[in-house]
Amino acid sequence: MQTKIVLIRHVETIGNIEKRLTGREDYNLTEKGTKTVEMLTEYLKDSWIDAVYASTSDRTFETIRKIAEYKKIKVQRRENLCEMYFGIYDGWKWEEVNKVNSSIKEGQDKTNEIMGIEGQETTEQVENRMYKEILNIALENVGKTVIIASHGVAIEAFLRKITRRKF
Numbered sequence: 022m023q024t025k026i027v028l029i030r031h032v033e034t035i036g037n038i039e040k041r042l043t044g045r046e047d048y049n050l051t052e053k054g055t056k057t058v059e060m061l062t063e064y065l066k067d068s069w070i071d072a073v074y075a076s077t078s079d080r081t082f083e084t085i086r087k088i089a090e091y092k093k094i095k096v097q098r099r100e101n102l103c104e105m106y107f108g109i110y111d112g113w114k115w116e117e118v119n120k121v122n123s124s125i126k127e128g129q130d131k132t133n134e135i136m137g138i139e140g141q142e143t144t145e146q147v148e149n150r151m152y153k154e155i156l157n158i159a160l161e162n163v164g165k166t167v168i169i170a171s172h173g174v175a176i177e178a179f180l181r182k183i184t185r186r187k188f
């Protein structure tokens with residue numbers, strides 16, 4: 022029996038507009054984000070969905086809350102689906118980070134990885150926790166269709182892990 026997993030990155034937030042390393046900091050959805058939730062709900066409302074998961078961040082929960090309510094399914098929140106923790110710069114605007122340490126952004130522009138921040142999680146740590154959590158969710162829902170709402174860097178890390186590629 023196959024398990025179908027639909028990965029969804031949270032919709033646009035104030036933190037995205039402000040160009041922040043949002044990490045574990047949480048920000049409200051923008052108007053565009055709220056409209057995207059409506060479109061996503063409309064798109065998925067006729068789909069078969071057995072379970073819905075989100076990180077513990079409000080932005081992922083709000084992204085899939087309406088479809089879960091429509092389907093009368095409780096959203097299960099999981100810490101291991103959270104975004105990468107960006108250490109001492111978590112929640113900072115990129116312009117602020119660049120003033121203190123421009124090599125962080127320069128490195129990201131070259132490799133599409135954010136690294137070198139004191140206290141941050143590594144890409145490998147994010148890959149491993151996402152992989153383990155999504156595998157556990159799949160095993161808990163064998164033969165079912167599951168929606169998982171997470172974050173951009175975390176989802177990309179998971180995809181790197183399962184495809185064994187660097188992006």
